[in-house]
Amino acid sequence: MLMNFLLLFSSISIGLTNSNWLVVMLMVEFGLFMVVFMSSNYLSLYSMRSVFKYFFVQSVSGLVLLVSGISVFMLNSPSVCSEIFLLSAILLKLGIFPMYFWVLPVYSESNYMILGVVGFMAKILPLYIYNFYVSLGPSKVMQIMSFFAVSSIAMGAWLGLPAKNYRTFLGASSVAHSGWFILASHSSSILFYFWCYGLSFLLLLMMMQMDHKIMMALNTLALGGLPPFSVFLGKLWVIYSWVENSMPLVVIMMALLFSVVSLFYYLKFSFQMMFSSSNSTFGFISFSLVLNFTSVFFFWM
Template sequence: MFGLVGSMASICSLSFSMIGVIISFISLNLLGVWLGLELSFLSVICFASGSSVEEAESVMKYFIIQVLGSCVCGMGFLLSINMVEIMFSQVFIFIGLMMKLGIFPFHFWVSPVVSKLSWAGCASVLLLQKLIPLWIFSNYLFLYKDVSRAEFLCCLTSLVGCLGGLGVLNYRVLLGFSSIQNLGPMMLLCCCSDFYLWVYVVVYMVISGFLMLSLWSLGVYCFQDLIKDKDYFGMSKLWWVSLYFFSSAGLPPFMGSAMKISLLLGCWNLMPLGSGICIFSSCVSLFFYLSVVLALVVSWGKTLFLFNKSNLQPLNRINSFSLLVNVAGGFLLFLCLSL
C-alpha cells in the first residue's frame, strides 16, 4: 500500500489532480472550470484504483456516478455560456454538483465506494474531490440566489449522514457518512459566508486527513482490526488516534469545535433553522464518533491507563501529531476566531 503511494504513477496522478484544482480556481470562464474539474477527477481515478479487485470495483462505481454528474454539470455550463434556457442551466448545474458531492438524494454512492478503497483512495475521494464542487457551488449560490432549496437540502443531507453512521463498524464507511454529515454545514456556509466556509473546509480536511493517515499507518480499517493487537504500545497509539474522533465530533477544546463555531458565526444570523438542524445532526453523530473510543475502553480496560509506570513510553510521531492537531491546533483556532 505504501509502495502504491510512493510509485511514480501515483505521484503523477496526485500532482495532476492538484493541478486540476488550481486550474478551476484561477479559470476565468466556465469551460476552464469544467476542464479543471475533469482533470482532477480523472487523476483521482488513476490514484485510487489500487491493485485489488475490490478497489477496482469501488473505483468503477465512483467513475460511473462522477461521469453522470460531469455530463449534467457540463450541459448546464454550456447552456449558461450560450445564454440559452437559463432556468434549465441552473437546474443542470445544481443537480450535477449534488451528484458529484454526494448531497441528498444522491448520497447513495458514498458508502459503497469508500468501503473497499484504501485510506489514500478514501482521502482523495472524500477530501480532495470536494474542493472544486464546493467552490463552484458557492459561486452558483452567489449568482442565482437559490438559497431556500439549498438550505432544505443541506438539512436533509446532515440528517441522512448522522443517521446513516449509526451502528457502522467499517471505519471507511463511517468516515463516508461523516463526510455526508459535514456537507450540510458546508452547503449552508456556501449560502452565507465564503470566509467561514473555507475555514470549515480547511479544518475538516486537516482533521480527517490526519485521521486517515494515522489509521492507515496502524492498519486499522474496521472494528475487528482494533482487537487484533493486544500489546500496550499498539493500544496506546490507537487511543491517541481516537482524539481525532473527539475532534470530529466538535467537542471543545479540540480542533473540530472550530467547525461548529464557524458555522454559528457565519450562518446563525441569516439561517437559524438550518444552523440549528446542522448542530443537532452533529450531536447525533457524536454517538458514532464516541463509539470508537468506547470500543477501545471496553476491549482493553485497564491497559489503557496511561500513567502506569510500567507502560510509560515517549511520544512517537502518531501521538505527537494527534496532540498537535487536536489540542494545540484547537487552541490556536480559538484565538484566531475570537479576534
C-alpha cells in the same frame, strides 16, 4: 504516485484560478482521471470496484454539470430546467441528500489513499463551482439547498448509527459534513470550515494507516466537532457567520440538533479505539481527560 498527486494538485490550482467554465470543468474531469490512475497501483479487485463506481457517478454528474453550466455561466440565459440540472449534478458530485447513494459503497471498499482524495481533494472544485453560483445571489435556490443540506446532516447521523467499521463511519460522516459545506457556502465561511474538516479528516486517515489507536480516537472526536478541536471551531464560525448575516436560525438549529445525534457514533468509535489500544491504562486516562476537557467547554457554552 507522487507525479499523480502533483498533477491532481495542479488541476485543482488551475481550476481555482480560472474563470472560464470549460477550463474549470476540464480540470474537474482531469482530477477524476487522476483518481483512477492512482488506484491502478492497487491490484485488489475489491478496491478497483469502488473506483469504477465512483468514476461512473462522477462522469455522469460531470456531463450534466458541463451542459447545464454552459447555459447558466457562459450563455447567461439560465432556465429553471438548467438550474435544476446544475444543482442536481453538484448534489451528486458531493454526495449530498438525496444523491448520497454512492458514498457508503465507495467508502466501504476504498483504501486510505483513495479515501483521502475522494473525501477531501475531489470536493474542492465542485464546492468552488457552487460557491461561485451562490455568489450570483439566487435566494430561492439557497433556501432549497439549505433544506437539502440539513437533510444531508440528518441522513449522515442516521447512516452512522448502525455503522460497524471505520470506512462505513467515514462515509456517513462525509454525507453529514457535505451538508455543512453547503451551509458554510451560504454564510461565506466555506474556506475556514473546509480547512478545519480537511485537517481532521486527513489526520485521521494518516493515523488509521499507522494503526495508532490513541490518535485515531482523538482525531475521530475532532472530526465529530467536539471542542476544542478544529471542526468545532469551523462549526462555531459557520454559526457566527450565519447569525451575522441574519439568516434563518431554524436552519442552523436543526443542523446542530442532528450534529449532536451524530456525536453518538463518533464517541462509539472513539471508545473502541481507546480501549483496543495496547496500553489500555493510558487509553483510559487519555479518554477521561478528553471528556473532562470537553465537558468544560460544553458547560461554558
